[in-house]
Amino acid sequence: MRLLHTMIRVGDLDRSIGFYTDVLGMKLLRRKDYPDGKFTLAFVGYGDEVDHTVIELTHNWETKSYDLGNGFGHLAVSVPDAYKACEDVKQKGGKVTREAGPMKHGGSVIAFVEDPDGYKIEFIQRN
Numbered sequence: 354m355r356l357l358h359t360m361i362r363v364g365d366l367d368r369s370i371g372f373y374t375d376v377l378g379m380k381l382l383r384r385k386d387y388p389d390g391k392f393t394l395a396f397v398g399y400g401d402e403v404d405h406t407v408i409e410l411t412h413n414w415e416t417k418s419y420d421l422g423n424g425f426g427h428l429a430v431s432v433p434d435a436y437k438a439c440e441d442v443k444q445k446g447g448k449v450t451r452e453a454g455p456m457k458h459g460g461s462v463i464a465f466v467e468d469p470d471g472y473k474i475e476f477i478q479r480n
């Protein structure tokens with residue numbers, strides 16, 4: 354078995370695709386409308402689904418925002434330099450909610466940014 358994707362519901366699909374591609378450097382892998390269900394699915398990631406775990410962006414056409422609750426944590430992305438990754442996000446208009454630095458209670462250098470719907474993305478520095 355293999356982890357295929359994580360699905361998140363988004364309020365504005367083009368806004369989210371713009372964030373995951375322009376700010377986080379992912380590719381738009383595929384997009385499909387389901388008019389009978391009034392929703393669109395778009396898959397974004399750093400490589401093809403045949404060998405990459407990706408994000409499924411679900412856009413319900415009549416829903417503009419969601420209550421993210423307090424259970425969801427984050428998606429995680431490895432970066433060679435978390436400090437630079439945060440600067441790059443800011444340069445591109447993205448929101449850094451936790452600056453790069455060693456994890457509290459000891460561990461890797463991490464940072465957190467937020468996507469347009471408020472979902473948290475963790476940067477983990479991996480050389």
Ligand SMILES: C[C@@H](O)C(=O)SC[C@H](NC(=O)CC[C@H](N)C(=O)O)C(=O)NCC(=O)O
Binds near residue numbers: 451455456457460477
């Ligand atoms: C290892 C890396 O993938 C992590 O996500 S650890 C990040 C760390 N997580 C926690 O502290 C989990 C417990 C916390 N009470 C919770 O429920 O979120 C984290 O968020 N550290 C904060 C920091 O600023 O380092």
Ligand code: NI
Binds near residue numbers: 427429475
């Ligand atoms: Ni994590």
